[in-house]
Amino acid sequence: MHIGFGVFFLCAGSVGLILWYLKSKSEPAVIPLNPAYRKILQKNCTYYRQLPSARKSAFERKVQRFIMLKRFVPRQLTHVTVEMKVLISAAAVQLTFGLPNVYLRHFRTILVYPDTYYSTISRKYHKGEVNPAWGIIVLSWRNFVEGLANPNDSINLGLHEMAHALRLENMIRNAEHGFLNEKLMSRWEILSLRELSKIRKGENHFFRDYAGADEEEFFAIAVENFFERPVEFQEQMPDLYRVLCQILNQDPLLLYSHRKAS
Numbered sequence: 001m002h003i004g005f006g007v008f009f010l011c012a013g014s015v016g017l018i019l020w021y022l023k024s025k026s027e028p029a030v031i032p033l034n035p036a037y038r039k040i041l042q043k044n045c046t047y048y049r050q051l052p053s054a055r056k057s058a059f060e061r062k063v064q065r066f067i068m069l070k071r072f073v074p075r076q077l078t079h080v081t082v083e084m085k086v087l088i089s090a091a092a093v094q095l096t097f098g099l100p101n102v103y104l105r106h107f108r109t110i111l112v113y114p115d116t117y118y119s120t121i122s123r124k125y126h127k128g129e130v131n132p133a134w135g136i137i138v139l140s141w142r143n144f145v146e147g148l149a150n151p152n153d154s155i156n157l158g159l160h161e162m163a164h165a166l167r168l169e170n171m172i173r174n175a176e177h178g179f180l181n182e183k184l185m186s187r188w189e190i191l192s193l194r195e196l197s198k199i200r201k202g203e204n205h206f207f208r209d210y211a212g213a214d215e216e217e218f219f220a221i222a223v224e225n226f227f228e229r230p231v232e233f234q235e236q237m238p239d240l241y242r243v244l245c246q247i248l249n250q251d252p253l254l255l256y257s258h259r260k261a262s
Ligand SMILES: [Zn+2]
Pocket: 160, 164, 216, 217, 220
């Protein structure tokens, strides 16, 4: 009898444990928000400030989760500050806010330099890069901050590098693979190749010249313009703008009109 009861309790305990495990797997633990994050976002992140208050909480939660999933590594710095972690994560969350389950998981490590850094491979100074082989995103903090300083000049290093990471993440075979709609991406390619050829011919173009380098740079610069000059982007290239809204599942013009109304 004793043995029988022992087995029963053990089994009941195991079932409870399994249920707890399954629950914890399906529902990420709700961790209280760090109040410091909110202050940093409110002070420095234009996109966050423009969000309706209900959406701000979702943004904060995604930032917190992004920080938990990444390893921030200081380079030529003593440490990566909380402000750096929050604002770098906010750039990724801004880009992926319409894609709820996308956290750029392949890129687990983020290297932060104080300024431009010398690459022994390219023998040039860089502001940032994305390395899919090592799962690394690299950023110069000075250039990152400069990108935030003017939210309307279509220069934003954080968004630029995260846009590169997004396209790569979509192609790399892992849990986040293939989240960008294929039909929309094909439509994007047709429209962007048309614009690329205009830039390469030297025609006066809404995007800066570097967008003509290749399709990856074109996409990254399109993202910078999408968030920082949505009105002009939509006026100049309405089809391209609409497709990018659909790809990213968000429309910065709605935030822009919200800002104007408030
Ligand atoms: Zn680039």
